[in-house]
Amino acid sequence: MSPLNSGIPLKTEHSTKDRLYWNFLNMIPFLIGSIAIAKDSLKWVAVYIGIALFFFLIIEFRFVCTHCLYYIRGKGCVKCMMLPGVPKIFKARPGPHSPFERVVTVLGALPMFLFPVYWLIRDPLLLGAYIVSWALFFLTARRYECVRCINFECPMNCVPAGMKEEFEKKDGISENIEFPKKKFQAEGSSKCASLRVEHKFKDFLYWNFVTLTILFSAGLAIGISSTGWLLAYIFTVIFHFGILEQRFFCTYCLYFVRGEKCLRCMMNWGWPRHFKPIPCPPSKFDLAITSLGFIIIILFPLPWLLKTPFLLGAYLTSILIFLLTIWRYECARCIYFGCPFNRVPAEVRKEYEEKNRAE
Structure with a gap:
């Protein structure tokens, strides 16, 4: 590619x-x-x-x-x-x-x-x-x-x-x-002048830093009240991103489909591939399962966050920053065309797919 x-x-x-x-x-x-x-x-x-x-x-x-x-x-x-x-x-x-x-x-x-x-x-x-x-x-x-x-x-x-x-x-x-x-060619454009065909370790560091600002505020709010529920939250996060998301969402992604034994994407670097890649768009069932997992992850810490307004504000602000940034700068040049948030223009997708078939 x-x-x-x-x-x-x-x-x-x-x-x-x-x-x-x-x-x-x-x-x-x-x-x-x-x-x-x-x-x-x-x-x-x-x-x-x-x-x-x-x-x-x-x-x-x-x-x-x-x-x-x-x-x-x-x-x-x-x-x-x-x-x-x-x-x-x-x-x-x-x-x-x-x-x-x-x-x-x-x-x-x-x-x-x-x-x-x-x-x-x-x-x-x-x-x-x-x-x-x-x-x-x-x-x-x-x-x-x-x-x-x-x-x-x-x-x-x-x-x-x-x-x-x-x-x-x-x-x-x-x-x-x-x-x-x-x-x-894969740097800096939010207008899809180029596609990001591969991720680097620095991409992983940046996006996990952004993600940790979300998880830290949630984990801190839970941990203040209960160590047991904090462990349950950590397990839920690991299960979702390591198993559920990988099976029902990542297996359809072109970054996943490549032949490396470990993942090399901006969100999961070095994580073992537990499932075989599926080179086709995800089904509605796959997207529904993935969405349900994200909803659980987002809503899980709310009962504890509501007790600490500052942490609640930090949690919601971090989520908003994450979504705005990834939407502005990554979704417009991502090669996972099956993702519902993908914003790559149709003509660019077509050109990319034709070049890959030719190669």
Whole structure:
């Protein structure tokens, strides 16, 4: 099997969905920090909000955004995924950042990140959630946006040098600047410019990190009340993902059908294949059994979560982040066409299947 012969498009503009998704993800750590501070004083919450706004609207705006192509190309207002509609109060400055600008940006960011720590260390649960939420934000941004962002001056930018040169030659006129080298074909596109024909270990690490944020909040809520029920929950999760899902859902997946003795997908890496692959779409019965298993897994911890509102909020937010992220960035390029959530266009599926039959 080989990936489709197409490159990945650079994101030359952001949609409303991009802005909603990334501002939602960005608001989570600020909300957690505000909750920790609010337990002591609402006045300090106002100070925290002021520090954050000063950083984003003054320091970052002046010393970072003015060098960004999204800022430079905007007319009147900013049109990026993080600060949509904000007036351009500073003059655009094409070119690299100066050492002074980098230092000021770092010094301006530190108070924003560190300010709530004094209150967070009083509540280890909130501190952990704060760290995890920021880690999730930066990991997701680097994984899905930094590989196609035209802000080449950003230190997190991961666009290959060849793509940058091609974009600069065309002066950013093209909406889809493509780079056909194979090693970039399965990275970074939510518009299915390429299919992800195989997963890597880093995919497994990322998606299991996201999944663990869900399971940890549920397990913690149960474990506070009962060790016995926690063990029952752990057994149910292992049985579902290791046996039930593998038999009634994974066996139909093209990632599973391949000849490895162990699974090599983004959710199950190194797990033994207990069942033979079935190279056809899953039946309604298979999907019903799989759905029932997921419903049980999701609803099982609710009686305990309802006793702890913070853990309930963390649980529901983690599920929402998981679903939004996988829907935006994976379902549009996944080769498991039998999955009911698959969003790969029909013409791309057809082309992929024809190439595989030819090979």
